[in-house]
Amino acid sequence: MHGPFNRGGGRKPMGEINVVPFIDVMLVLLVIFMITAPMLTQGVQVELPQVSSEPIEDVEDNEPIIVSVDREGQYFISLGDDQTPVSLNDIADRVIIILERRPGTPVMVRGDRNVPYGQVVNLMGTLQIAGVGNVGLISEPPPGEG
Template structure:
């Protein structure tokens, strides 16, 4: 056999990206389906008060939520989801504050929650070494018909 009649194959140096695109689309669908389910905490209606807003901070605050039945939830970076016992929240806050001592801690109590439940959350935060605990409120709606309204 002579060399002139033989064809040589060239190596193709291309990456086949089709499988990567398939994986990316599957992951996109998974994240689109699971993202709405990742909401943490419980739904509460905080009381309204005329107070000034906290200064903006780059740190994501830890928010302890107290619903009207006395159930606790916590939201923050890597926080346990759903309703959790107060001692678990206390341990989470203690660990989070060891990593970042400046992280703000807020208590968001339902307006119909017992004062005892809100104070329980604040005492647990004090035991976790938090010296300043903020309370979350809604801004009051201005109503000119109220006794303290703008007359």
């Protein structure tokens, strides 16, 4: 049955998948993620002290309130992705408001290693005035332990 439109040397169906478009898409996604990943790590630039310690157990799935003191001595409150610069006088008011909305939220302090000890102690005293009974201190493991 050889008609005018049927040629004997026709192509057979391919039994393999062409992966070139898939590779192109993956490379584009890789470039996009490489560009956007550094933008996702936002926060206060703080050089944490390096000590050996056990990590704090997750009490619940509550996102902690993180109060940071940077190298210049400025204070910041972070809750989730929201990071707000505040004065020492406003920290107690803001922490009280957050704890009223979300009781049981852990409070952590990130203090730059170059900040005077008295400034971190003043911050912890302010948190105690706000009614925070338990404050965690954030540090980094020494090189070689992490």
